[in-house]
Amino acid sequence: MESYMLLAQAIATAVVTFLLYELWCLRKKVRKLTKSPSLNSKVVVNKKYAPEPPGAWPIIGHLPLLVSAKQPHRAFAALAEKYGPAFMLRMGMSPMLIVSSREVAKECYTAKDHVFATRPVTTAGKLMAYDHSVMGFTPFGTYWREIRKIATVELFSARRIGMLKPVRQSEVSLWMKGLHEKWVHNGKSSVSVELKSQLEELTFNLLMQMVAGKRYYGSNVAKADEKMAGLFRHAVQQFNYHLGNSEMYDALPFMAWLDFKGDAKAMRNTQKDLDYIMQTWLDEHRVKADQMRGDAINNTRDFLDVLVMMEKTGQFSSAINDIDTTIKALALTQLVAGVDSMANTMVWVLALLLNNPEMLAKAQDELDTKVGKDRLVEESDIPNLNYLQALLKETLRMYPDGASLGPTRGNGGPPRGWVLRATWAAYSSTHGPYNVTQMYGPSPTGLTLRGS
Structure with a gap:
């Protein structure tokens, strides 16, 4: 029993020492940056x-x-x-x-x-976003400029968005058909619908079709995709949960090191699941690219097709060292960045109009x-x-x-x-x-x- 108490005291002492050291480093940094510009003065200005x-x-x-x-x-x-x-x-x-x-x-x-x-630098960016390779987590620099150029020129050009118009029309039509079927099955009378989840499914399917040509939400998921769809839905849910709960680790960095609640471990597991899914999609699109001929190369439908074709034709800049990670990070960016924002905005529009x-x-x-x-x-x-x-x-x-x-x-x-x-x-x-x-x-x- 005494040995356990000594161990607890030692851990507590180490934590307090670490905190005091971090506080001392912070104060030293602030004082260094706020010194008077006078060469003869040693007075610290309260800037x-x-x-x-x-x-x-x-x-x-x-x-x-x-x-x-x-x-x-x-x-x-x-x-x-x-x-x-x-x-x-x-x-x-x-x-x-x-x-x-x-x-x-x-x-x-x-x-x-x-x-x-x-x-x-953030805990979530390091543990869940390919060490800050996902746009939105990426520090400014050469890599940021390169992926921004790829996104602007290759993924979001007017021509590329126009080519994906049939995909968007198809998904919206399927979604409306699903709502209509609910009305029919209820005897063509009023039926309650939890609109936020419905809009999230629509948004996810829209983005997934544009990114990877997949449908993982709703009642029209292919039988062969059910297992991967379940893994993807869980991984995205965990990503959003930990992204919204990781600020404490950024404010108090030592907590990520101690990891009392196991959040850091959970974030690493989420990254593994998402990476498995992204790598599976990437491998599928590489096989698909090897089978494409002629005009099919220029008429690719989703973003991963475009990125794989860029890889095959040597269009990636020499500044990008790990092409696999860059492609997966760009794909993940589109999926995790747009869903909540679009679904939430649509819910607010409808709610405010109804009122x-x-x-x-x-x-x-x-x-x-x-x-x-x-x-x-x-x-x-x-x-x-x-x-x-x-x-x-x-x-x-x-x-x-x-x-x-x-x-x-x-x-x-x-x-x-x-x-x-x-x-x-x-x-x-x-x-x-x-x-x-x-x-x-x-x-x-x-x-x-x-x-x-």
Whole structure:
């Protein structure tokens, strides 16, 4: 028993020593970067980057303030009202600059974009995103420039998006057919539908068809794909769960090393599952590419086809050392980045319209007038649906895609610190151009986003 107590004391001593050492390193770094420029002066200047709320604890900083808030994005907005459009928080052992106004964000991400362009090293990025190879986790540099060029020129060009139009039409038609069948099976009477899960299935199938030519959601999954589909659904669910719960490890890095709850191990297992799936798809597409001839090479349908053809024709830059990892990371980027944002936005649009019958009626009238009742809406109709576009923009104003954007860092921010764009706070500020936080509806013209 005594030996166990000694062991516990030794571990506790080691942890406290490590924490004190990290705190000492942080303070030393800050002092080094904030010395007076005078060559003869040794005085340390108390250089503040922005106002900082009181109440920061040693080591854990302002984390209790955010943990106690049920909705951290509203806490950011309240702090912005009190301390201004830019303020500092101590997120554990790292300082973070919170940007909560359009003007300051424009200065950071356009005029000074080169300063704030890089991404910080994170636990999730290291353990689940091919060591920061997935876009959104990638630090600024040569690799980032190369994969951005591939995504812009090869994957998201107007020609490539146009080639995938039949895929999008087919998936939307299948989804609507599934909803219609629910109505028929219920005796052609009203039936309750959990819309968020339905929209997530639609979005996933759309993205998967565009990325890999697969369908893993809904009732039309191929028999041969059922096992892989189940593994993929579980892996993506775990990815999103750990991505949303890994901030504590970034704020307090020693927790990832100790891994009390086993989250780091779970993230590694999630990465293994996703890598197995991505590698299986990649191998299938390589076999498919070997069998393609003539015009089929130029008319490939999904993103993995394009990337494999780039590999076969030697179009990858010499700056990319591991082509397999790059292809898998690009494929994973499309799947994990777009699902929640699109599904959540569609849910908010429908929910707000159902709670505003007059606006719903106007949107329906516009569809009847500009599209008609004898055909489905085409993508080419969208530029003519001005009121519907205004409703979508207004929804994004009130409920932006992500209450805050992913953190960045650079030599213009706080030492060893991050910069976070509080999107919801920027759009809801009473000092900004909107000043109508709880009001829903396009501007009086009915055509543009309020304040734009």
